[in-house]
Amino acid sequence: MNTAANNPARNTKIMNRFDVTSRLVAKLKNDEAVVGGIGNTNFDLWAAGHRPQNFYMLGSMGLAFPIALGVALAQPKRRVFALEGDGSLLMQLGSLSTIATLAPKNLTMVVMDNGIYQITGAQPTPAAAVADLVAIAVASGLTNSAWAADEEDFERLIEQSMSASGPTLIGVRIDDKPGTGATRRDPVQIRERFMHGMGVREPL
Amino acid sequence: MAVAEAHTSPQSAQEKTWHGIVLEALKRNDIRLVPYVPDRVLTTLIKNIHADPFFTTFPTAREEEAVGIVSGAWMAGMRGAVLMQTSGFATLANILASLAIPYQIPLIMFVSERGTLGEFNYGQSLVCRTMRPVLDSLAMEHHTCTRLDEFEFIVDRSIKQALTTQAPVALILSPLLTGGKVFDK
Numbered sequence: 495m496n497t498a499a500n501n502p503a504r505n506t507k508i509m510n511r512f513d514v515t516s517r518l519v520a521k522l523k524n525d526e527a528v529v530g531g532i533g534n535t536n537f538d539l540w541a542a543g544h545r546p547q548n549f550y551m552l553g554s555m556g557l558a559f560p561i562a563l564g565v566a567l568a569q570p571k572r573r574v575f576a577l578e579g580d581g582s583l584l585m586q587l588g589s590l591s592t593i594a595t596l597a598p599k600n601l602t603m604v605v606m607d608n609g610i611y612q613i614t615g616a617q618p619t620p621a622a623a624v625a626d627l628v629a630i631a632v633a634s635g636l637t638n639s640a641w642a643a644d645e646e647d648f649e650r651l652i653e654q655s656m657s658a659s660g661p662t663l664i665g666v667r668i669d670d671k672p673g674t675g676a677t678r679r680d681p682v683q684i685r686e687r688f689m690h691g692m693g694v695r696e697p698l
Numbered sequence: 699m700a701v702a703e704a705h706t707s708p709q710s711a712q713e714k715t716w717h718g719i720v721l722e723a724l725k726r727n728d729i730r731l732v733p734y735v736p737d738r739v740l741t742t743l744i745k746n747i748h749a750d751p752f753f754t755t756f757p758t759a760r761e762e763e764a765v766g767i768v769s770g771a772w773m774a775g776m777r778g779a780v781l782m783q784t785s786g787f788a789t790l791a792n793i794l795a796s797l798a799i800p801y802q803i804p805l806i807m808f809v810s811e812r813g814t815l816g817e818f819n820y821g822q823s824l825v826c827r828t829m830r831p832v833l834d835s836l837a838m839e840h841h842t843c844t845r846l847d848e849f850e851f852i853v854d855r856s857i858k859q860a861l862t863t864q865a866p867v868a869l870i871l872s873p874l875l876t877g878g879k880v881f882d883k
Contacts, residue, residue, distance in 0.1 A: 529770070549773070553796025557766035560758075564770025564778070567731065567754060572774075588759025589766075592733075596756060681800040685773060694775040 506667045507644040511606050512538040512674040514648050514666055515577065518604070519543060521652060526573040527565050527692065530677075531558035533613040535577045535606055537673025546691030550677045550684050556585030559593060559603055566598040569692065573600050573656055580607040580627055581619045587630060593661055594635025602655040603663040605631075608670050616670055628665040639663035716849055716875050717743035720808060723853040724779060725752055727861070729806065731771050731778030733757070733764035735786050737810040739876045744781065761786040762793050769803045777861070779806040784813050787868070788825045791832050798866045799836060805866035806857055811842070815873040818881035829870070839867040844874035 519542040530536030536550040562576035609622035631639040642648035655662035732755040768778030798805040813826025860867040
């Protein structure tokens with residue numbers, strides 16, 4: 495299990511999804527949008543403390559970055575974060591090139607990479623032992639992409655991204671732990687609260 | 699009835715084209731974001747949308763991606779529509795069922811219909827047969843547009859209905875309307 499974690503080519507610390515998600519959320523002071531991909535990625539976003547600017551996906555594996563791109567295009571003055579798993583990103587590698595072409599400077603993407611489909615039984619992804627998702631992002635045109643070496647480096651990269659001149663992608667090597675919480679699965683409520691958080695609608 | 703190819707210049711009042719009607723209806727309803735996966739039949743529409751600074755338009759690698767983008771944009775206050783062909787629609791069942799419908803997102807899709815009325819590719823004709831059963835199984839609003847004289851009514855009313863009811867709609871552009879794609883070699 496977790497063969498990629500033992501890949502010596504990646505000189506990065508194995509971190510924890512809930513811990514780095516909490517570190518990100520703690521830095522948000524300006525109603526930044528956060529889009530959480532399916533499963534553990536949005537469970538940990540939920541567990542880090544619900545905010546109306548969070549959007550939680552319930553299906554549509556691989557669409558966290560495209561949804562976040564849409565938010566970033568609609569509101570260029572708002573910082574938009576997207577949290578995606580490595581397995582999910584493998585479903586939509588083409589979206590990296592779309593984002594690189596549009597180059598929204600208000601978009602920060604985080605890839606939580608444990609090399610496994612944790613939620614379905616921790617099977618390794620086809621990429622786990624052979625592919626480097628940050629290198630794929632760079633080759634897709636997202637030149638401002640990097641692995642976080644450790645938690646401090648992750649926080650530094652997040653802060654850097656907030657004033658970057660183009661989109662940022664941050665790879666985080668994580669352990670094989672499941673998500674910490676469980677998002678309340680009410681898609682209409684999730685969407686309506688997110689629209690309140692985006693200032694598009696007033697609460698009833 | 700190659701209406702599509704006959705008029706490529708900007709639309710005039712007396713000479714309406716199907717693609718001119720789409721472009722004007724998008725503008726009238728403040729739909730600015732138009733990601734697409736191209737189709738031969740959509741060429742003129744795509745070219746004209748690119749030429750109009752009102753629109754933000756670009757290709758995506760997959761139709762799913764385009765749906766994700768317009769969904770995020772709509773939730774953040776910017777309206778969008780997606781252009782695709784029949785085989786592209788066939789890739790969407792999972793995200794229609796897990797994103798657009800349950801989150802009540804007014805996803806507006808223009809689908810250039812391949813696979814019928816002179817199709818030359820057997821695969822296209824087979825995948826075309828999956829489109830309406832998928833739309834019907836999800837109880838999605840859809841119209842097959844065949845006539846230029848009723849096209850503006852269908853497009854404008856369908857866009858408004860999608861936005862006000864927060865439900866997706868698929869407007870299927872029949873070869874009867876567009877001329878379709880013909881075997882040419």
